[in-house]
Amino acid sequence: MTGHMQRPLLFLDVDGPLLPFGEDPRRGPRATAVGSHLARLVPEVGRRLAALPCELVWATTWEDAANDELAALIGLPWLPVVSWPEPSDEHEHEDRWFGLHWKTRTLVSWAAGRPFAWVDDEITDADRDWVSAHHRGRALLHRVEASRGLSDEDFAALDRWFRAL
Structure with a gap:
């Protein structure tokens, strides 16, 4: 497949976007016990x-556990997983600076x-700012409120962005 025919990517974090945590002033405190964390998944989020017109990719510290523990619960197939490199000092100072x-x-x-x-x-x-200076393709860095997770507004913004490509 050539680059222009490939679908755009959607890098998915788990904690926050898919598993809300903390307190949402509109809903009160959420469960934070480890045993109940998967109860915070909204099954329809997978559908x-x-x-969305994109290729989904896990971009989370869960790594392969996202496929093993979450995907089936929300109706997603096995997804590619970003493997994080071991921390190095190469860019650490610069990254902290920026x-x-x-x-x-x-x-x-x-x-x-x-x-x-x-x-x-x-x-x-x-x-x-860093992505716009260092990535030659289009990119949308979409911050999700951790206390509520992906919302209707987030899905609408993502859908609009992907369809406008």
């Missing part, structure tokens, strides 16, 4: 993600120029 998220460089490298959206609860303007 909604699968309906306020970059530790995932940013790896995701840009993984995308290899393909258009991508990244949903995470820890994205900042520093990440957006």
Whole structure:
């Protein structure tokens, strides 16, 4: 497949976007016990993600456990997984200086120029600026509120962005 025919990527974080945590002032405290964390999954989120015109990729510290423990619960097939490199000092000082998220460089490298959206609860303007300067394709870094997870508004924004490509 040539680059222009490949579907854009959607890098998915788990904790926050798919598994909300913390307190949502609109709903009160959420369960934070480890045994109940999967109870916070919204089963329909998988169907909604699968309906987006993109290739889904796990971009989470869960790594392969996202496929093993989460995918079937929300109706997703096995998905590719971003493997995180061992931390190195090579860019650590520069990344801290710019306020970059530790995932940013790896995701840009993984995308290899393909258009991508990244949903995470820890994205900042520093990440957006770095990606726009270092990624030759289009990119949407979409911050999700960790206390509520992916919302109707988030899905609408992602759908609009993918369809506009």
